[in-house]
Amino acid sequence: MIKSVLKQLYTKCSWPFLPNGVYCFNYHRIGDEEKSAFDPNVFSCTEQRFEQHIKFFNDKFVPISVEQLIEKIENNTKLDKKYALITFDDGYIDNYEVAYPILKRYNTPAAFYIATDYLDAPHIPWWDEIAWIVRHTKVPSIKLTNWQESIDISNSSAIEKIRKVLRVIKQDQSRTMPDKIAELENVCQCHIPDSLRNSSLFINWQQAKEMSDNGMHIGSHTLSHSILSHLNETEQKKEIEQSKAIIEQHLNKATTSIAYPVGGRSAFSKLTQQLAKQAGYKLAFSFIPGVVLSFAADQRYQLRRLPVDGNCTVKELKNIIVKNK
Known part of the structure; x- marks a missing residue:
């Protein structure tokens, strides 16, 4: 009890002093984990909680798209505000059925990272x-x-x-x-x-194109969602380059960003970052907690994100932000 009170007090005192930067929030699934036969840990929050989060982001931050982030990076724009970038990994069907309508309702951009094998031939990841x-x-x-x-x-x-x-x-x-x-x-x-x-758990190409045509960013999460650091150079190159080409073919636009599967420090390497750059991606996301406070060249292909999970309340979300600022 005392620990919880102290945490809330620390968050309250620290919140006014949050640094300007890009706060990238990462989600996976939206819905009720109790109704799934599979991994409950990939459920970030319920539909109701997600809507509360979107209201919070619009109230306390300036939501931006991946395209706007790329523009800021390429122009080396000074980060004079607190920006919120919302991302989703994996491309589960609830991203389209639940999250996408809420994002549209609040006119909030987001990025969805898909592993193309699961759209080409639906199967359990x-x-x-x-x-x-x-x-x-x-x-x-x-x-x-x-x-x-x-x-x-x-x-x-x-x-x-x-x-x-x-x-x-x-x-x-x-x-x-x-x-x-x-x-x-x-x-x-x-x-x-x-x-x-052979269950179909993910969005299909028609849904991905609809989202893309309506302002949502669709990025690569590789072909098979393999952990890239476990692969040799040829295998990594295939996962990174071919997924980009496949998405571009289906969406008729350039695929400018990638999120590394799993994304922790050991899930990608300097070679992975080099291959992403050589493939033509403008930036890449890791799953290392943190906030983008500058556009340093060595950070462009390992941008940090804040994990959203455990059906956290807005108060708990604020704790996560303050902890990782």
Whole structure:
């Protein structure tokens, strides 16, 4: 209780002194995590909470688009205001069905980063497949080849045990994701039904074009949502370049930005940034928490974002902003 009060007091005192800059807020899914058979951790917030966030951004910040951010970077414009840039990773269908109407209602731009393989041939993404397996297994612990320790999931909630397993799998660079999932199924003695494997969880190209034609930015999240730092140079180049070409073909406009899948410090490298620049992207987003306070050349292809998750209230969102300013 005391800790919570102190946090709110700190936020209240710090808020008037927030620095000018670009506050990039990153969402994934919008909706009710309880109604999903897959990974509950990718739900940022409910529809009602998202609308509250959009009102807050419009009240306390100046919302901008990726195109406006690119213009500011290329002109080295002084950041004399607090700007809000709203981004979504993955391109789940609720981005179109739930978030997009709210954004239109409040005339607020946003950017949506899509992994093109999931639009070209709908199927369950690897993280949701892992989540389903972990949700349904009866084993008390999980250990895959090359893991130093097993993961105890016996007394964890669904959200926590999925988070634990995904954290280790994302760090494991020893094998491909399909190989890790195949072993996970065997270890967990649990196999996802074919009827679910080809579920359509993401927007389609028609919806992506509608959003693009109505002022929303569509960027690349690679082809397959592979963790780029786990790939060799040829594989990274393919993921970065071909996804750009595919989006441009469907939307009939240049694809100017990319968001690295997973996006933490270990999910991309200097090589990744070089390849993104060479492919013709104007900027790239990481998933490292923070605020864009300047347009330094070494930051242009690893711009920081503020993660929005846990169905946070506006008060909690303000805490996140102050903590990462």
